[in-house]
Structure formats: structure tokens, C-alpha cells
Amino acid sequence: MAPRVRFAPSPSGYLHIGSARTVLFNYLFARSTGGALVLRIEDTDPSRSKEELAYQMADTLLWLGIDYDEGPRKGGPYGPYFQSQRTERHRAAAERLLAEGKAYRCYCTPEELAERREAAVLAGRAPRYDGRCRTLTAEEARALEAAGRRPAVRLRVPEEGVTVVHDAIYGDVEFDNAALDDFIILRSDGMATYNFASVVDDIDMRITHVIRAEEHLSNTPKQIHVYRALGVDPPVFAHVPMVLAPDRSKLSKRHGAVAVEEFREKGYLPEAIVNYVALLGWSPGDDREIFTMDELIREFSLERVSRTAAVYDVQKMEWINAQHLRRLPPAEVARRALPWLRKAGLAAEGAQVDQRLTAAVALVLERVRTLAEIPAAIEFFFRAPETYDEAGVRKHFAAEGAAERLAACRRIAEEVPSWTAEAIEAAYRAEAERLGVRPAELIHPTRLAVTGRTVGPSLFHLLELVPRDEAVRRLERAEAFVRAHAARA
RNA sequence: GCCGGUAUCGUCUAGUGGCCUAGGACGCCGCCCUCUCACGGCGGAAACCGGGGUUCGACUCCCCGUACCGGUACCA
Numbered sequence: 001m002a003p004r005v006r007f008a009p010s011p012s013g014y015l016h017i018g019s020a021r022t023v024l025f026n027y028l029f030a031r032s033t034g035g036a037l038v039l040r041i042e043d044t045d046p047s048r049s050k051e052e053l054a055y056q057m058a059d060t061l062l063w064l065g066i067d068y069d070e071g072p073r074k075g076g077p078y079g080p081y082f083q084s085q086r087t088e089r090h091r092a093a094a095e096r097l098l099a100e101g102k103a104y105r106c107y108c109t110p111e112e113l114a115e116r117r118e119a120a121v122l123a124g125r126a127p128r129y130d131g132r133c134r135t136l137t138a139e140e141a142r143a144l145e146a147a148g149r150r151p152a153v154r155l156r157v158p159e160e161g162v163t164v165v166h167d168a169i170y171g172d173v174e175f176d177n178a179a180l181d182d183f184i185i186l187r188s189d190g191m192a193t194y195n196f197a198s199v200v201d202d203i204d205m206r207i208t209h210v211i212r213a214e215e216h217l218s219n220t221p222k223q224i225h226v227y228r229a230l231g232v233d234p235p236v237f238a239h240v241p242m243v244l245a246p247d248r249s250k251l252s253k254r255h256g257a258v259a260v261e262e263f264r265e266k267g268y269l270p271e272a273i274v275n276y277v278a279l280l281g282w283s284p285g286d287d288r289e290i291f292t293m294d295e296l297i298r299e300f301s302l303e304r305v306s307r308t309a310a311v312y313d314v315q316k317m318e319w320i321n322a323q324h325l326r327r328l329p330p331a332e333v334a335r336r337a338l339p340w341l342r343k344a345g346l347a348a349e350g351a352q353v354d355q356r357l358t359a360a361v362a363l364v365l366e367r368v369r370t371l372a373e374i375p376a377a378i379e380f381f382f383r384a385p386e387t388y389d390e391a392g393v394r395k396h397f398a399a400e401g402a403a404e405r406l407a408a409c410r411r412i413a414e415e416v417p418s419w420t421a422e423a424i425e426a427a428y429r430a431e432a433e434r435l436g437v438r439p440a441e442l443i444h445p446t447r448l449a450v451t452g453r454t455v456g457p458s459l460f461h462l463l464e465l466v467p468r469d470e471a472v473r474r475l476e477r478a479e480a481f482v483r484a485h486a487a488r489a
Numbered sequence: 490g491c492c493g494g495u496a497u498c499g500u501c502u503a504g505u506g507g508c509c510u511a512g513g514a515c516g517c518c519g520c521c522c523u524c525u526c527a528c529g530g531c532g533g534a535a536a537c538c539g540g541g542g543u544u545c546g547a548c549u550c551c552c553c554g555u556a557c558c559g560g561u562a563c564c565a
Contacts, residue, residue, distance in 0.1 A: 010565050042565060110563055117562085126491055127561070152563050170494070179492050179561085187563040194565045218493055218560035239494090241558090246500080248557065276501095279514090283502055287513045306495095306502080309558060313500045316515040326528085366528045392525095428524090443524040455526035 003035030003208045007061075007068070008042045008083075008198060013053035014259035015060045017312060018213065018243035018251055021277040025240055026211045027066045028278070028300035038205055039071025043084045044197050054082065060260050064270045065293050070205075078205040083197055086204070090192035093200045093230065094153050094185055102229040103185060105151035106133040107144040128181035129154070153186035155196075155222075155229060163221040168209075168238035168302045175221040183222055195219055199226040202235065211238045211302075214309070238302050241281050242309040251312060263317075267340060267372030269328075272321035279320075280310040290323050322369040330362035337361065337374040344375035346382050356381070359465055363457040377456075381465055384474055385452025388481070392454040396445040403482040408435065409446045410475035419468045421460040428460070449478030 007023040009015075015023075023037075030037040039061065041054040058073045070076025080086060097103035106129075117127040134156065136144075145151070158177045165173045185196035192200065202210065217239045227234040245255040257263055263273055275291050283306070284291075284299050291299070325333060334353040341347035347357075357378075364377040388397065396402065408431055416427045428446075432439040443459050450471060456462060463471055 008565090044565080106563090108563095113563080121490075124490065128491095165493095173493065175493070181561090184563050189563080191563085193563070198565085213559090214494075215559050216565095221493095241495080244558075250558085279501060281501090285503075287503080289501090289514060308495060308502095310502090311500060313515070316501065319515055322528095364527090367526065425524095438524090440524050447525070453525090457526085459524060 001208065003030065003033050004038065004206050005030050005035060005209045005211055006038040006040050006202065006205065006207050008040045008201075008212075009057060010042045011050055011054040011057060013050065013056055014261045015057055016251070017258050017260065017263075017277065020064065020260050020273065021243055021280050022211070022213055022240060023061060023066055023068075024064075024274060024277055024296075025282070025300070025302075025305070027068070028296055029209065029211060029302065030069070031297045032300050035208075036069040037066075038076070038078070038207070039068045039074075039081060040201060040205070041072060041082045041084075042194070042198065043082055044087075044191055044194065051082070056261075060264075063264065064260065064274055066274075083201060086197070086201055087191060089204060090197050090200050091186065091190060094192070094196070097155065097185070097229055098153060100229075101156070103153050103155050104134060104136070104182075105141060106154045106182075106184070107136070107141070107149045107151050108133060109149070126179070129183070131182055134182060150188040152184045152188045154182040155185050155225060157182050157222075157225050163224055165217065165220045165224065165237055167217065167220075168236055169305050170214075170217065170239055170307055173217065173220075175218075177221075180222060180225075185226070195222045196226055199223050199230070203227070203230065203232050207235055209236045209238060211240065214239045214241050238305075240305055241307055243280055244309050244311045246311055246313070248309075248311060257314075267337075267370030267374075268317070268321050269324050269336070269371070272317065272324040275324065276317040276320045280312065281306050281308075290320065290327075318369045325368065325371075326365055330365060331358045333365060333371070333374075334358050334361040337371045340372050340375050344379070346375050346379060356465060363461055363465070367457070380451040380453075380456075381462075384470070384477070385450075387452060388448055388478070389453050392444075392448045393485075395454070396448050397478070397482045397485070399441075402445060403479050403486065405435070405437070405442055406445055406449060406475055406479040406482060409442055409449070410472055410479065413463075413468060413472045413475055419464065421458075421464045424463050425460040445478070446475065450474045 005026045007026050009019055027037050029035065039058060043050075043054070054072050058071065061068060068074065070078060071081045094103060098105070113129070116130065120127045133154070141151075157180050161177045163175050163177055165175070167173055183195065184193055186192055220237055220239075224234050243251055245251040247255075251258050257266065260273060264270075271292065274293055274296070278291065278296050278300075279289065282300065282304055285304060328336075331353055334357045338347055338351065338353070342349065342351070360378040360381045361374065364374065368374055368377050409428075412424070412427045412431055416423050428442050429439050432442050435442075444454070447456060447459050447462075448454060450463065450466060466474075
């Protein structure tokens with residue numbers, strides 16, 4: 001039977017980087033084994049239920065290239081894929097356990113429970129449910145019911161013995177049943193709790209492998225008891241280590257960007273996010289670090305997933321993003337950068353990628369790490385500089401004879417036989433020789449005059465993309481600037 | 490508190506008893522390339538949590554401790 005795995009997030013509206021890693025592993029496992037990935041939204045907590053948020057999350061998965069097989073927006077034979085729409089199944093399952101005596105009604109109120117729990121902790125005892133409703137007689141139950149109490153349903157958990165989780169990543173992990181209490185599977189409002197709903201749904205959806213975050217490992221014995229009570233063999237469990245913030249705490253919003261959507265807005269490529277996140281807790285066993293999705297599918301295996309929590313590091317992700325950026329054709333990078341170019345006013349609303357844009361992007365491709373950096377990097381191709389870099393002015397505009405050299409450069413721009421990088425370079429070097437200066441003494445002032453900066457692409461290649469008359473104007477303006485300042489000094 | 494897990498450079502990791510003088514990558518520093526920046530190349534600093542065992546031999550196996558993470562809800 002082909003494996004079936006699932007990703008079951010609560011709908012928060014954004015995809016946490018740790019969750020992204022979890023889905024990715026599920027997806028890689030599914031694709032590498034010929035299995036299917038199900039997306040199920042766990043929205044049983046009514047305060048968190050928002051269908052629209054779930055669709056946003058689904059779109060983010062698709063954007064990442066995680067093309068799940070069943071779930072919201074896709075449908076499938078085991079729907080509905082919103083847990084809130086499966087409450088009848090949960091209730092039916094609970095009824096069955098009740099009828100079979102494997103579960104019982106508990107009439108304690110949340111307030112009473114909290115009180116007792118507090119008392120237990122104070123007394124140094126384990127804060128477990130004491131099982132007082134376990135042996136209620138029918139009359140007692142009726143009396144409680146008559147008093148207006150709405151019961152919750154608890155699972156009868158064996159009081160002795162050991163439950164072992166056979167984890168594909170952590171190995172066999174043993175838990176004493178005595179440490180568990182009879183936990184609630186159905187709340188008094190009739191809604192199933194997580195440990196119950198998710199098992200019932202996993203059974204209904206024929207899930208064979210549960211690959212999820214390590215934080216669920218401790219709850220797995222409870223779920224195994226639910227499987228047993230329901231008479232179903234548990235699936236294979238595989239818990240993947242947590243992703244932590246740089247301070248080793250749980251990654252949260254106060255650590256800056258933690259959602260895939262935020263990285264998307266910051267100009268990260270889906271390929272890079274996938275690649276980086278794959279390396280968090282998984283490694284191929286050799287020195288390779290840059291992978292495409294197809295390569296990951298080919299290489300991935302649960303056996304190579306580590307057991308150690310990983311601290312997430314933006315700098316490395318930036319580097320990986322730069323790697324992927326450079327592997328893309330410049331025209332494609334330009335296309336993807338369009339939204340940022342529009343925002344910067346460098347591209348019109350309906351603008352398409354043209355040759356000049358592509359050439360400009362090609363020149364800065366090795367100088368940027370994200371799409372968001374592109375507008376600033378190529379701005380001077382479209383607009384004359386409004387100011388000159390201050391340190392640059394001191395260095396290249398303040399020297400003796402700076403104005404004359406700029407004038408010489410302007411003449412080259414006017415007279416060079418063809419406006420190509422080769423021709424311009426030849427003219428510059430010849431002129432430098434004639435003047436008896438190093439080529440750099442012409443090159444740097446020109447760059448500052450044309451781009452306003454001291455850093456950037458090779459001058460001659462850059463000039464080629466600036467219209468000749470525009471280059472002449474910028475050089476003239478720089479010459480005037482230098483003369484004005486020299487006069488004042 | 491109790492239960493569970495984990496522990497290799499700052500970070501991601503390789504390593505499954507001798508191949509380890511502990512390898513790679515990001516970041517950092519230096520040099521080279523060079524019209525600047527970047528890319529690239531070369532080099533450097535940087536780690537086996539502590540203590541006991543087991544063994545001819547432990548980063549690797551066992552125990553204890555410590556630290557960190559997770560669970561312990563009518564949250565998921």
C-alpha cells in the first residue's frame with residue numbers, strides 16, 4: 001500500500017518556518033515513496049477557526065512548490081479536510097467507545113478540575129485527573145445530569161504497563177501508563193480534543209505515516225491508546241526535531257521574520273526557502289548544500305533526519321537564496337523582481353521584462369542576495385543620481401585635476417566610435433595613458449558621476465546600458481559639481 | 490514537580506570503536522584576482538557539556554550529573 005502522510009496545521013494565516021520544514025519532510029517522503037500528502041486543517045478550537053486563513057496557508061504551500069494531493073482547494077476522496085466539519089465522525093467514535101465501556105462521562109467542571117490540579121501541585125503530587133467519575137453509577141450520573149451538568153468524555157487509560165512508541169527517527173521510546181491520566185476526548189460542548197480528533201481523522205483518511213514536530217512525541221502514547229481503543233493499528237510515527245530561535249527558545253514573532261510569507265515579501269525565492277529548511281535537521285551525508293526540489297525528493301530519507309533541535313539562522317538562508325538567485329536566468333530573476341521594481345517606481349504597472357532590464361539584472365545578479373535588493377542595485381540605469389556618495393566625493397572628486405579628468409571622460413563618451421563596453425574601455429585606457437594616470441583615476445570618478453556611488457558593476461559594462469547622451473549629461477553635471485565645490489573651497 | 494528527548498566550531502552539520510592531527514558550509518579575519526563592490530580562489534581563528542565506567546583503544550557504547558528543548562489543558 002502506498003504511504004499516506006498528512007500535514008495538519010491549525011489555521012493561523014501564515015506558515016511558520018518550522019511548520020514549513022515539517023510539511024516539506026512530509027512532502028519529500030510522499031514524493032520519494034510514491035505516496036500521497038494530505039493537507040488537513042485542524043480548526044477544532046473555535047476561537048482559531050478561520051476558513052480564509054486556511055486557504056492562505058494552502059496558497060503558501062503551493063507557492064513553495066509543495067503540491068499536496070488532497071485538502072482544501074484540491075478536494076479528495078477522504079474529505080472534508082477541515083476538522084471542524086468532521087465533528088460528527090468524532091462524536092460517533094466517542095459514542096462507540098462509550099458503548100463499549102472504553103470511555104466514560106465525566107461531570108467535573110473545568111473549574112473543579114483546575115482547583116484540584118492546583119491543590120495537587122501545591123501538595124507536590126502529580127497534577128493528574130483523579131478518576132472520580134470512572135466508576136459513577138447510572139443513578140449518580142443521572143443526578144449530576146439533573147443538576148445541569150454537561151459531561152465531557154474521558155478515555156479509560158490502562159493504569160499499569162508501558163506504552164512504547166516506535167519512532168522512525170527517535171527509535172523506541174517508552175512511557176509508563178501510570179503517568180497518564182484518563183484524558184478528555186470529547187469536551188462538554190461535544191467537540192473532540194486534539195488527541196482524539198486527530199487520531200479519528202488519521203484513521204478515516206488512511207494515514208500510514210505521521211511525520212510531525214517533536215513536541216508531539218510526548219502525546220503520542222495517548223494517541224496510541226486511542227488507536228487501541230478504536231481497534232486500529234497505529235501508523236508509523238516519525239517525529240522531527242524542533243526549529244528554534246537564535247536564543248534557543250521557541251521561534252516566535254518577537255524574533256523577527258518567522259513566517260514563509262514574510263520571507264516571500266523580503267524577496268526570498270521559494271526554491272531557497274525549501275532548500276534552507278530542508279537542511280534544518282536533515283543532511284545528505286556528503287558536502288552538498290544546494291538542492292532543487294527534485295534533488296531533495298531523490299535524496300531525502302527519514303533515516304538521515306537528525307534528533308537534535310536546530311537553531312534557525314537567517315544569514316545562511318540569505319546565502320542559499322543568493323546561490324539560487326544566481327542559478328536562475330537573468331530574465332527570470334527580472335520577472336520575479338517586477339513587484340519590487342514597481343514599488344520602487346522603476347517599472348510601470350503593467351510593465352514586462354525587456355532586454356535592457358534583463359541586462360541590468362544580469363550585471364547585479366552576483367551583487368544581491370534577495371529580490372528586494374534589486375531595485376536599489378539597478379536604479380541608476382533608469383534615473384540619474386540625485387546625490388554623490390560622500391566618501392566618494394572626497395576620494396574621487398576632490399583631487400587636483402578632477403574636473404579636467406571628468407571633462408576628458410565626457411569627451412570619450414561623446415566621441416567613442418561605438419557605445420559598447422569594449423570600445424569604451426579601449427578609449428578609457430588610451431586616454432589614461434595619454435594623461436599619464438592610472439585607468440582607475442578615470443574609472444572611479446566616472447562611476448561616481450554616473451551612478452552616484454563608489455560600488456557597483458564593472459564600469460564599462462554598466463556604461464553600455466546607460467544611453468550615451470545620458471552618460472554625457474551625467475558627466476557634465478559631475479564636472480559642474482566639482483568645479484562649484486572647488487570654487488567654494 | 491513528574492515524564493520524555495537531545496547534547497560536535499557562534500550557527501547548520503559530517504562522523505555509527507581505530508580512517509579524527511575531528512571534515513564541510515554560513516558568518517568572521519587575512520591574502521589573491523581586480524576599475525570599486527560583489528563573485529571566485531587560497532589560508533586562518535573556531536567544537537567533541539562534565540565525571541565515571543566498558544575496551545588494547547572512545548566523539549562514537551553504558552551509567553550519573555548538568556544544561557537545553559518538549560509534554561504534563563474541556564489548546565493544537
